[in-house]
Amino acid sequence: MAPLPAAATVPANLSLTVTGSPAGGAFLEDAIRGAVDRAIRPTLRPGASMRFGPIVPWPIPPLAAGERMAVAVSVTVAGDAQTAWVTGVTTVDVTNVPTMRAAPSVLLLSDDPEYVQSDGPVFRGRVEPGKSARLYYYHSNIGLPRDIDVLLTAQTAARVHVIQSRGGPDRDVMAVGHAVSRDFLLREQQNEGTIVNLVPGAPYVVRHDLMLQGELVAGAVDVSVLGGGPVGVAVVASPAGGTPAAYLSLPRVPFDGHRRHGAFELDGFGELSATYTVGGPDAAVRYGGAHPSPKNVDPSDAGRDLGDYGIVHRVTFTLVNPTDAAVPVYLYEKPLGGPVRSTFFVDGQMKEVGCARLAQPYWFMTYQLAPHSSAASTTLTMTDGGSYYPIEFGVSATPPVAYTPPVGSADGCSPLPTPSPSPVPTQPPTPEPPSPPASPAATATPGG
Numbered sequence: 001m002a003p004l005p006a007a008a009t010v011p012a013n014l015s016l017t018v019t020g021s022p023a024g025g026a027f028l029e030d031a032i033r034g035a036v037d038r039a040i041r042p043t044l045r046p047g048a049s050m051r052f053g054p055i056v057p058w059p060i061p062p063l064a065a066g067e068r069m070a071v072a073v074s075v076t077v078a079g080d081a082q083t084a085w086v087t088g089v090t091t092v093d094v095t096n097v098p099t100m101r102a103a104p105s106v107l108l109l110s111d112d113p114e115y116v117q118s119d120g121p122v123f124r125g126r127v128e129p130g131k132s133a134r135l136y137y138y139h140s141n142i143g144l145p146r147d148i149d150v151l152l153t154a155q156t157a158a159r160v161h162v163i164q165s166r167g168g169p170d171r172d173v174m175a176v177g178h179a180v181s182r183d184f185l186l187r188e189q190q191n192e193g194t195i196v197n198l199v200p201g202a203p204y205v206v207r208h209d210l211m212l213q214g215e216l217v218a219g220a221v222d223v224s225v226l227g228g229g230p231v232g233v234a235v236v237a238s239p240a241g242g243t244p245a246a247y248l249s250l251p252r253v254p255f256d257g258h259r260r261h262g263a264f265e266l267d268g269f270g271e272l273s274a275t276y277t278v279g280g281p282d283a284a285v286r287y288g289g290a291h292p293s294p295k296n297v298d299p300s301d302a303g304r305d306l307g308d309y310g311i312v313h314r315v316t317f318t319l320v321n322p323t324d325a326a327v328p329v330y331l332y333e334k335p336l337g338g339p340v341r342s343t344f345f346v347d348g349q350m351k352e353v354g355c356a357r358l359a360q361p362y363w364f365m366t367y368q369l370a371p372h373s374s375a376a377s378t379t380l381t382m383t384d385g386g387s388y389y390p391i392e393f394g395v396s397a398t399p400p401v402a403y404t405p406p407v408g409s410a411d412g413c414s415p416l417p418t419p420s421p422s423p424v425p426t427q428p429p430t431p432e433p434p435s436p437p438a439s440p441a442a443t444a445t446p447g448g
Contacts, residue, residue: 007048007079010088011039017195018063019099019161025060027192032060032092036073038205039090046241047080065098099161101191102132102224107264107294107310108233109303110137113256116211116237117142120250123235125263127160132224134266136310137235138177138385139218141169141211148217149244150206151234154198158228162206163193166219167385169211174341174355174413176216177385182343182352184220185312185382189345193222198231203245210240218385220310262303264294270311275318276395278327278369286336287313288389307389315379317395321369328368331379331393332361332400338388339413345380354404355413361392361400 016035020027033052040050053074063069070093077086110123116139127133139148152160165183167176187193198204209217225231236244237253255261269292276283288308296303305311321327333342335356342353346365356362367377383389405412 004079004082004084005045006086007045007083008040008050008077008086009043010075010077010086011090012088014039014090014092016092016094018094018096018193019195020063020065020096020190020192022062022064022190023096023192024062024190027187027190028060028063028094029055031194032071032073032094035092036075036090037208040075040077041205041208044077045079045083048083049078051076051078063094063096065096068093068095070094097195099191099193099195099226101163101188101193101222102161104132104134104222105265105267106131106133106297107266107305108133108135109261109264109305109310110135110139110235111260111309112258112303113253114138114258114260115140115142115256116146116148116253118253119146119238120247120253121234121236122253123233123261124252125233127223127225127229127231127233129225129229132222133233134310135221135223135233135235137219138216138309139235139237140216141213143213145210145212145240147208147238147240147242147244148211149208149236149238150219150221151203151236151244151248152196152198152206152223153203153232153234153248154229155200156228157200158198158231159226160196160198160229160231161193161224161226162196162221163187163191164206164219164221166207166217168217169209169215171214171216173216173386174339174384175386175407176218177387178341178343180218180220181382181384185343185345185380186350188222188312189380195226198228203248205244208244259302259304262301262305263297264305265297266294266311269294270308270313272313273316273318274394275320276329277320278323278329278397282394282396282398283317284392284394285315286390286392288337288383288391308383309385312380312382315381315393317377318374319367319369319377319395320374321371324371326368326370327397328366330363330396330398330400331365331367332363332396334361334392334394335359335388336390336392340387340389340391341384341407341413342381342391347377354406355411356404357411361394361396362404363400363402364404
């Protein structure tokens with residue numbers, strides 16, 4: 001009796017080129033597993049499934065720019081009655097190549113249709129050499145299980161730098177959207193990405209996932225062409241277990257009428273500033289509303305990005321204390337469109353905020369302003385898919401609401417099936433010791 005064919009081929013060695021200053025362990029784990037999956041998946045026979053075992057060494061240490069390391073990844077591929085199981089170990093050689101991050105000048109928005117009901121390209125875009133782009137995608141599945149893939153293609157050989165974050169598949173849309181923006185801000189600041197060599201006729205899989213009925217996937221991907229190009233970017237839906245490349249050339253799936261699609265100019269958009277002076281009124285900015293919103297590159301395209309999804313906002317507050325006493329001031333967020341979750345990087349410190357629901361200021365950080373001082377504080381933030389906008393972000397001498405419901409609580413955004421109420425503090429916030437700054441209207445927009 002002839003032996004059964006192997007369920008897949010597990011390579012003995014792979015090479016992976018990354019960037020980062022440094023490349024952290026969590027990012028490296030994701031990139032390493034992605035590289036192994038990308039190598040094995042095309043060889044999977046029908047009915048086979050793949051499972052990863054330990055990575056050695058563990059935990060994966062950070063990798064500085066210019067350094068190399070090797071890790072071993074154990075893999076098991078389960079066969080069926082027609083194929084033989086395969087176990088193996090793949091050694092991945094990882095090299096961190098010093099590479100400057102190119103800020104994207106174009107946003108490619110893929111949120112139309114939000115609910116995918118058919119197979120084929122959900123989005124097609126193009127990244128030109130010398131003009132980096134960011135893809136932001138947000139899609140739910142309706143019906144039978146379906147694969148969703150983010151692909152890069154090139155007609156001539158090209159070398160690209162990719163920085164990405166992803167969320168899902170999951171039914172909790174706010175958790176998915178929050179994970180995308182939080183992780184993307186982290187990876188962008190660390191320049192954690194991969195260097196990819198594209199071969200004509202061989203689509204590169206940036207992401208592959210199986211979506212069950214009602215599940216959502218979302219992600220942000222910065223693509224910069226380092227050589228060759230241009231490069232095509234596509235989001236493709238296909239039957240579970242199929243080959244996404246076979247659906248890449250089909251007609252685009254129909255729009256859903258909400259017009260959340262297109263290519264938008266990013267240059268200069270999202271730069272906000274205000275000045276707060278002790279004794280004066282609060283200082284605040286707004287973002288995520290209908291006005292202003294990023295400009296569609298194609299004036300004939302009705303697509304729009306209400307909510308600023310996929311856009312990183314840089315907010316600079318000038319803080320002035322002309323008095324003779326030290327004064328505490330509070331940073332706050334105020335939802336204007338509905339429930340919202342947020343991540344703020346304030347002068348390099350990450351602050352995650354729970355579920356802000358009411359149109360009132362919610363505290364998340366305190367500064368102590370020295371007498372007769374002037375300083376600047378800069379915050380990076382990105383709107384969350386699944387949250388509602390616009391939002392007000394500001395500085396006040398009046399203590400804002402101290403309690404923001406955490407995720408999973410009864411009054412939070414993602415309550416557990418049998419949640420327990422969380423107590424509401426009655427006193428102003430008493431956070432970590434105050435730290436000084438680093439240097440001396442609207443219509444609700446639902447997420448995604």
